Amino acid sequence: MALNEIALIGLNHKVAPVEVRERLAFQDEEALSFLKGLKEEGAVKGGVLLSTCNRVEFYADLGQGGSAESLVGTMVKARGLAESSRSLFYAKQGRNLISHLFGVAAGLDSMVLGEPQILGQVKDSYFLARDGGALTTQLNLLFQKAFHVAKKVRTETGIGERPVTISYAAFNLARSIFEDLATKRILILGAGEMSRILATHFFESGIRQVKVANRTRERALAFAKTFDAEVVPWETFPRAMVQSDIVISSTGAPSCIIHEAMMKTVMQLRRNASILIIDIAVPRDVEASVGKLDGAYLYNVDDLQEVADEGLEQRKRKAEEAEELIASEVEVYERYLEHQELSGIIEGVVAWANEIQETETGEALRRMGELTPKQQDVLRKAIHRVAHKILHNPITQVKRLVVEEDVSQASDIFRDLFRPREGQQEDEGDGQ
Amino acid sequence: MAANLTLLFYVASMAFGLLYGGFRKRALFLLCSFSMAAGFAAQTIDLASRWSARLIIPATNLNEICEATSWGLVAIFLFAGFLLKNRVFVFFLTPLVVFFQMAARIIPVVSKEPKPFYFTPWFSIHISLLIIGIGFFLYSFIYSSIFIMQDHSLRHHRQPIALKLPSLEESVRWATRFLIAGYVLYTAGLLSSAVYGIVHGAEDKWHPGLLEAASLAVWLILGFAIYGWATAKLNPRTRSWLRIAGAASTLFIILGILWH
Incomplete structure (x- = not known):
C-alpha cells in the first residue's frame, strides 16, 4: 500500500x-x-x-x-x-x-x-x-x-467552541440566554446589510418568528421577503419589543432610538423575561444604561468584536495543540500503512512458498511412482514444514524490524530476498 | 465498613464530576453516576442497619442530619438527574455531597436522650419529608448559582463558556421546578410535626429556638421567591438570590438540630 x-x-x-x-x-x-x-x-x-x-x-x-x-x-x-x-x-x-x-x-x-x-x-x-x-x-x-x-x-x-465572527458571537450569546432558539422571536430594527447578515445567521439556526421595522416601509418589505418576516410599522416597534426575545438594531438614526425609560416599560410589560439586544449601529441606537436593567442584555458592535477577537486568539492557541495532535496522527497513520504493506508482502511470500511447495510435491510424487496415501501425506507435510521453517525466522525478524525498530526498508529487503521478480521463477524452472 | 465505602465512592464521584466539568466526556459522567449509585447503595445499607438497630430514623443529631442530607441529594440525582439536559451540575453537586459526608464525620457527636416523639411514625415522616425537601432546595441553589454566574458574565460582556453552563432560561426553569418540589415536601414536613403536636396534645412542649426560627425563615424566603415567580413581580436575578439565600438558610436548620 x-x-x-x-x-x-x-x-x-x-x-x-x-x-x-x-x-x-x-x-x-x-x-x-x-x-x-x-x-x-x-x-x-x-x-x-x-x-x-x-x-x-x-x-x-x-x-x-x-x-x-x-x-x-x-x-x-x-x-x-x-x-x-x-x-x-x-x-x-x-x-x-x-x-x-x-x-x-x-x-x-x-x-x-x-x-x-x-x-x-x-x-x-x-x-x-x-x-x-x-x-x-x-x-x-x-x-x-x-x-x-x-x-x-x-x-x-x-x-x-469560541466564536470568531460578529454574527456567530451574537448567536452564541443568544444560546447562553435562551434554551431553544427555534421558539424565540426576533425583531430587526433597520433593514441594512449588517442586519441582514445577523438575521441570516439566526434564520439559518432555526428562528422563524421574525419581525422587521424600518423607517422606509419599502425596504422593510424587501427585507421581510427574504426571511418570511412580518413588517411592523416603525412607530410601533416598542410594542413589538415586548413580544420579542432578541432585538437587532442597525438603523442610521443620528441618536439613540431605545432609551432606558422606554426599556423599563418594555421590561415591565414583558414580566421581566430576558431580552438580548444587539446594537450594531454606529452611532449607537440603544442607550448604554439599558444594559444595566435586569434581564436586558445589551451588546454593541465593539462588544461583539471583542468577543470575536477573544475567540480568534483562543483558536490560534488551540490550533497549535491541533497541529501537534495532527503530527502524531500522521505518524500513527504512516505506521499503519507500513504494517498494512508488510502484511501484504508476508502474505505474498507465504503464497509464493505454498505455490512452490505444491509444484515440487506434485513433481516428486510423479517421479516416485506409486505411493500409499500415508506416504504421500508424509512427503507433503515434510516439504510443507521445510518451507515454513525456512520462512519462520525471516518473517519474525522483519516484523520486529518494522514494528519495533521502525526500519521501514526492511519490508522491501524481505520482499526482494524471498519474492522473485516477474519471470525469474520461470527462468529457474527452465534451467532445471 | 459500609460508611467508609460510601465516602470512598462519593469522593470518587466528586473526582469524576470535577473532571467532567473540565473535559465534558460522557465516560466521565457515567463514571461519576456509577460511583454515586454505588455510594448510595452502601449508604442506604448503612442507614437501614442503623435504623433497624436503634428503631429511630438515623437523623436525630447534627452528624446524622448531614449524613441524611447527602443521602437525599444523591437520591434526587438517581431518580431525577436523567431529566437534566445539561449534565454540568454534577460539577457542583458532587462536592456538596462530599461536603455533607465530611461534615458528618468531622462534627463531634453529641449524645442526647431520645424523646418519645422519635419513636412515632410521625417523626420518620417529618424528617424524611424535610430531608428530601432540603435536598431539592440545594438543587435549586445549584441552578440559581449557575444563573447568577451566567448572568454576571453576560452583563459584564465576558464569554460564559468556561464550563459550558446551561442557558439562563434552562437554569431558571430547573431552579424553579426544584424549588417548588422542595417547597411542597418541606411544607408537608413542617405540617407533619404540627399535626403530631395537635393529635398528641403536645403543643405545650413546643419551644421556639434556632431550629424553629430557621425553619420559618427558610419557608418565608423561599415562599417569597415562589410568589415573585408566580406574579412575575421579581426579576429572575432577584429570585435567584432569594433561592440562594433560602437554601443557604437551611444550614441554620441543620445547625439548629445541635441545640434542639
Whole structure:
C-alpha cells in the first residue's frame, strides 16, 4: 500500500486570488466528469476533487508511474486557465499530503480558523468520488482517517467552541440566554446589510418568528421577503419589543432610538423575561444604561468584536495543540500503512512458498511412482514444514524490524530476498 | 465498613464530576453516576442497619442530619438527574455531597436522650419529608448559582463558556421546578410535626429556638421567591438570590438540630 502513489495538487485562498479560484471551481457534475475523464485516459486510478470557495484540491491515486506535474497541466487546460497560473499550484505527496489533508479537514487551513463547515465539504467530495466510482482503496483509507482526525481535533482541542465572527458571537450569546432558539422571536430594527447578515445567521439556526421595522416601509418589505418576516410599522416597534426575545438594531438614526425609560416599560410589560439586544449601529441606537436593567442584555458592535477577537486568539492557541495532535496522527497513520504493506508482502511470500511447495510435491510424487496415501501425506507435510521453517525466522525478524525498530526498508529487503521478480521463477524452472 | 465505602465512592464521584466539568466526556459522567449509585447503595445499607438497630430514623443529631442530607441529594440525582439536559451540575453537586459526608464525620457527636416523639411514625415522616425537601432546595441553589454566574458574565460582556453552563432560561426553569418540589415536601414536613403536636396534645412542649426560627425563615424566603415567580413581580436575578439565600438558610436548620 504505497503512499507515494497518492498525490495532491491544488490551490487555496492563501496562494491564489479569487479570480483564479472561481475559474477553477468545479460543480459536482463537472467534478464527476473530470474524474471519469482522467480515469478513462489512464492518467489516474481514482481521485477526490475538493472544490469550495476557498480551495480547489485534487487528491489523485496515480498508481505506478503517474505524475502530479502532468495533472496540473491537465487541470489548467481543462479549466481554461492561463499557463502562468501553473505556478500558483502546490503539489504534495507522502507525509506532507497526509498532514495537509488532516489540517484541511480539521479547519486549520481555512480562512476562518477552525470553522466546522469544511469537514462537511470534504465529506461531500469523498461521497461524490465514491458514488462516481473514483475512490480507490488508498484514498478511502486516507479520507476515513482524515474524518476521524478532524473529529478528534474538534473534541479534544475544542477549537470551534469560541466564536470568531460578529454574527456567530451574537448567536452564541443568544444560546447562553435562551434554551431553544427555534421558539424565540426576533425583531430587526433597520433593514441594512449588517442586519441582514445577523438575521441570516439566526434564520439559518432555526428562528422563524421574525419581525422587521424600518423607517422606509419599502425596504422593510424587501427585507421581510427574504426571511418570511412580518413588517411592523416603525412607530410601533416598542410594542413589538415586548413580544420579542432578541432585538437587532442597525438603523442610521443620528441618536439613540431605545432609551432606558422606554426599556423599563418594555421590561415591565414583558414580566421581566430576558431580552438580548444587539446594537450594531454606529452611532449607537440603544442607550448604554439599558444594559444595566435586569434581564436586558445589551451588546454593541465593539462588544461583539471583542468577543470575536477573544475567540480568534483562543483558536490560534488551540490550533497549535491541533497541529501537534495532527503530527502524531500522521505518524500513527504512516505506521499503519507500513504494517498494512508488510502484511501484504508476508502474505505474498507465504503464497509464493505454498505455490512452490505444491509444484515440487506434485513433481516428486510423479517421479516416485506409486505411493500409499500415508506416504504421500508424509512427503507433503515434510516439504510443507521445510518451507515454513525456512520462512519462520525471516518473517519474525522483519516484523520486529518494522514494528519495533521502525526500519521501514526492511519490508522491501524481505520482499526482494524471498519474492522473485516477474519471470525469474520461470527462468529457474527452465534451467532445471 | 459500609460508611467508609460510601465516602470512598462519593469522593470518587466528586473526582469524576470535577473532571467532567473540565473535559465534558460522557465516560466521565457515567463514571461519576456509577460511583454515586454505588455510594448510595452502601449508604442506604448503612442507614437501614442503623435504623433497624436503634428503631429511630438515623437523623436525630447534627452528624446524622448531614449524613441524611447527602443521602437525599444523591437520591434526587438517581431518580431525577436523567431529566437534566445539561449534565454540568454534577460539577457542583458532587462536592456538596462530599461536603455533607465530611461534615458528618468531622462534627463531634453529641449524645442526647431520645424523646418519645422519635419513636412515632410521625417523626420518620417529618424528617424524611424535610430531608428530601432540603435536598431539592440545594438543587435549586445549584441552578440559581449557575444563573447568577451566567448572568454576571453576560452583563459584564465576558464569554460564559468556561464550563459550558446551561442557558439562563434552562437554569431558571430547573431552579424553579426544584424549588417548588422542595417547597411542597418541606411544607408537608413542617405540617407533619404540627399535626403530631395537635393529635398528641403536645403543643405545650413546643419551644421556639434556632431550629424553629430557621425553619420559618427558610419557608418565608423561599415562599417569597415562589410568589415573585408566580406574579412575575421579581426579576429572575432577584429570585435567584432569594433561592440562594433560602437554601443557604437551611444550614441554620441543620445547625439548629445541635441545640434542639
